[in-house]
Amino acid sequence: MKKLINAVDTVLAESLDGFAAAHADIVTLDAERKFIRRAKLTPGKVGLVSGGGSGHEPLHAGFVGLGMLDAACPGQVFTSPTPDQMIAAAEAVDGGAGVLFIVKNYEGDVMNFEMAAEMVAEMTGRKIMKVVTDDDVAVETSTYSTGRRGVAGTLIVEKIVGAAAEEGRHLADLKALGDRVNSRTRSMGVALTSCTVPAAGTPTFSLSEDEMEMGVGIHGEPGRRRVQLAHADAIADEIVSAIAGDLGESGDAILLVNGFGGTPAMELYVMYNAARTRLEKHGIKVRKSLVGNYVTSLEMAGCSITVSLLDDDTVKLWDAPIRTAALRWGM
Amino acid sequence: MKKLINAVDTVLAESLDGFAAAHADIVTLDAERKFIRRAKLTPGKVGLVSGGGSGHEPLHAGFVGLGMLDAACPGQVFTSPTPDQMIAAAEAVDGGAGVLFIVKNYEGDVMNFEMAAEMVAEMTGRKIMKVVTDDDVAVETSTYSTGRRGVAGTLIVEKIVGAAAEEGRHLADLKALGDRVNSRTRSMGVALTSCTVPAAGTPTFSLSEDEMEMGVGIHGEPGRRRVQLAHADAIADEIVSAIAGDLGESGDAILLVNGFGGTPAMELYVMYNAARTRLEKHGIKVRKSLVGNYVTSLEMAGCSITVSLLDDDTVKLWDAPIRTAALRWGM
Numbered sequence: 001m002k003k004l005i006n007a008v009d010t011v012l013a014e015s016l017d018g019f020a021a022a023h024a025d026i027v028t029l030d031a032e033r034k035f036i037r038r039a040k041l042t043p044g045k046v047g048l049v050s051g052g053g054s055g056h057e058p059l060h061a062g063f064v065g066l067g068m069l070d071a072a073c074p075g076q077v078f079t080s081p082t083p084d085q086m087i088a089a090a091e092a093v094d095g096g097a098g099v100l101f102i103v104k105n106y107e108g109d110v111m112n113f114e115m116a117a118e119m120v121a122e123m124t125g126r127k128i129m130k131v132v133t134d135d136d137v138a139v140e141t142s143t144y145s146t147g148r149r150g151v152a153g154t155l156i157v158e159k160i161v162g163a164a165a166e167e168g169r170h171l172a173d174l175k176a177l178g179d180r181v182n183s184r185t186r187s188m189g190v191a192l193t194s195c196t197v198p199a200a201g202t203p204t205f206s207l208s209e210d211e212m213e214m215g216v217g218i219h220g221e222p223g224r225r226r227v228q229l230a231h232a233d234a235i236a237d238e239i240v241s242a243i244a245g246d247l248g249e250s251g252d253a254i255l256l257v258n259g260f261g262g263t264p265a266m267e268l269y270v271m272y273n274a275a276r277t278r279l280e281k282h283g284i285k286v287r288k289s290l291v292g293n294y295v296t297s298l299e300m301a302g303c304s305i306t307v308s309l310l311d312d313d314t315v316k317l318w319d320a321p322i323r324t325a326a327l328r329w330g331m
Numbered sequence: 332m333k334k335l336i337n338a339v340d341t342v343l344a345e346s347l348d349g350f351a352a353a354h355a356d357i358v359t360l361d362a363e364r365k366f367i368r369r370a371k372l373t374p375g376k377v378g379l380v381s382g383g384g385s386g387h388e389p390l391h392a393g394f395v396g397l398g399m400l401d402a403a404c405p406g407q408v409f410t411s412p413t414p415d416q417m418i419a420a421a422e423a424v425d426g427g428a429g430v431l432f433i434v435k436n437y438e439g440d441v442m443n444f445e446m447a448a449e450m451v452a453e454m455t456g457r458k459i460m461k462v463v464t465d466d467d468v469a470v471e472t473s474t475y476s477t478g479r480r481g482v483a484g485t486l487i488v489e490k491i492v493g494a495a496a497e498e499g500r501h502l503a504d505l506k507a508l509g510d511r512v513n514s515r516t517r518s519m520g521v522a523l524t525s526c527t528v529p530a531a532g533t534p535t536f537s538l539s540e541d542e543m544e545m546g547v548g549i550h551g552e553p554g555r556r557r558v559q560l561a562h563a564d565a566i567a568d569e570i571v572s573a574i575a576g577d578l579g580e581s582g583d584a585i586l587l588v589n590g591f592g593g594t595p596a597m598e599l600y601v602m603y604n605a606a607r608t609r610l611e612k613h614g615i616k617v618r619k620s621l622v623g624n625y626v627t628s629l630e631m632a633g634c635s636i637t638v639s640l641l642d643d644d645t646v647k648l649w650d651a652p653i654r655t656a657a658l659r660w661g662m
Contacts, residue, residue, distance in 0.1 A: 002523040002540065002632060004598040006562045014563075015597045018604030022620040057596035192333040209333065231337045232345075262593045264629045265388035266346045267335040273349030289353040293624065298595045301630065303335060328659050
């Protein structure tokens with residue numbers, strides 16, 4: 001295993017310390033490292049909390065800040081955070097208007113966020129609601145999920161709901177908005193190589209020199225099928241058809257081409273170019289774009305394509321100012 | 332070779348088309364794909380032009396926009412752009428106040444930018460000056476350079492000089508500022524794996540499972556020595572000592588931990604954490620931070636550390652608003 005680390009046991013803590021020090025103008029790390037939260041909270045606003053296994057950076061800690069999340073709970077690599085992390089984060093960011101959990105649909109995460117929500121409600125009477133994202137069209141159920149997996153589309157839900165929370169919208173409205181954005185968002189990915197979880201020390205899976213995994217999940221879990229390596233255009237054909245067919249609607253959209261961590265920007269822009277022209281043939285017009293490593297699987301080579309349909313409300317929320325470690329515009 | 336491309340011959344063109352389409356609010360691609368320039372130029376300002384081989388994205392095209400470059404010329408992968416690209420870019424962005432070329436110290440780039448400067452001056456009488464960056468302390472001369480190589484510190488020169496150009500400073504002052512920032516900036520890198528140039532089809536070099544290349548260049552060219560894989564702290568010790576020793580000064584600084592393309596964010600933050608604490612022992616206080624893939628070598632695993640000493644003028648210029656595809660703040 002070739003990694004820039006000191007020890008398997010300390011990699012998460014050291015990385016969180018580095019992250020908090022590098023972005024001290026935006027975030028603060030809890031003393032017990034249970035969560036990352038905004039350095040400055042906005043009183044009276046609904047608190048937005050997300051989290052999940054580490055190894056997908058910048059998701060979620062990189063999306064904490066004005067206009068997006070209030071806190072993120074980092075689990076061990078590819079492992080759900082624990083309910084006590086979520087409870088501590090919820091208590092730290094609730095300004096009196098309640099807390100919304102944004103959860104990727106993986107069994108461990110959903111179970112722990114549910115448990116945390118029940119315990120917080122019981123102990124403190126705080127209002128807690130949750131949005132579960134399940135944007136991955138690749139598989140209907142998977143290794144770690146009942147139902148579709150929540151993947152890169154989660155970023156879009158977090159951005160749009162984050163902007164709405166900043167406007168002072170109420171908890172139930174934010175929950176409804178999050179569900180609506182999720183229902184209009186679809187993703188699918190492809191892997192060219194595996195990744196290595198530090199604690200495991202060996203690659204999660206293996207692909208031969210001429211193979212790729214179509215529909216891969218963000219932990220390297222299997223997708224639709226293992227096939228021969230294809231050209232960018234052929235990959236974009238399959239993914240865009242799957243997404244557009246499943247959406248069943250056309251219109252204006254965000255196109256997110258997300259690198260899994262080991263793919264050069266040059267290739268991501270080749271995929272973006274291929275996806276964009278194909279979406280237009282399906283009547284989907286790309287109004288907003290994001291290309292880069294946002295929801296990664298450590299150093300896995302490959303990418304996912306996410307399409308999220310926009311309306312007059314959500315396009316304004318997407319454009320609203322944001323200041324996080326990983327996304328920043330309008331301020 | 333596992334890459335998300337259609338063909339070796341078209342990867343650069345398709346990637347540029349994708350880049351220009353994704354960031355059409357910020358940049359425009361020249362019809363012959365000779366350069367990327369700002370979508371909206373500021374009249375009367377000195378034009379800032381950079382460029383170099385592709386494969387280092389987001390450098391340089393990702394740094395075109397308000398507060399940084401006016402144009403960037405993309406060469407083929409790891410190959411200097413040609414003088415006719417630089418001439419076309421200079422003519423497109425000169426608003427009457429002259430043009431400053433910012434050039435990484437590699438023989439091909441320096442020769443071509445010099446040739447372009449002479450030809451533009453001769454043909455049109457435009458004023459052209461250049462800043463050559465040579466921040467890499469790893470080696471005194473290298474495979475592709477006479478003298479030190481220009482690497483990730485180039486980003487810092489481009490940002491600070493870009494902000495000063497936006498203020499309306501004159502060509503000679505910008506040249507002096509660029510030289511000064513370069514003289515106070517030092518970098519050094521380490522590679523854990525090689526990268527594969529699409530046209531070559533095989534890795535540039537090879538490292539065994541327990542080796543790393545200390546002082547590697549951004550094309551995978553050899554550094555100081557090939558040694559056994561070490562812990563993050565030991566790597567940071569060596570790099571920070573080399574940088575601090577060579578700077579010979581302390582004070583406030585920017586710390587840039589730059590991923591080469593194949594290293595997860597988690598590891599970059601471990602390295603940031605290690606570098607920051609070590610710099611403080613050398614009396615260098617980290618005032619500004621940047622962590623991510625900014626000056627890459629395709630999918631190479633590894634990172635570089637850059638330290639740039641700040642003064643009252645340059646810290647303000649660093650903080651000045653910027654809006655490019657890859658860096659954006661204050662607006």
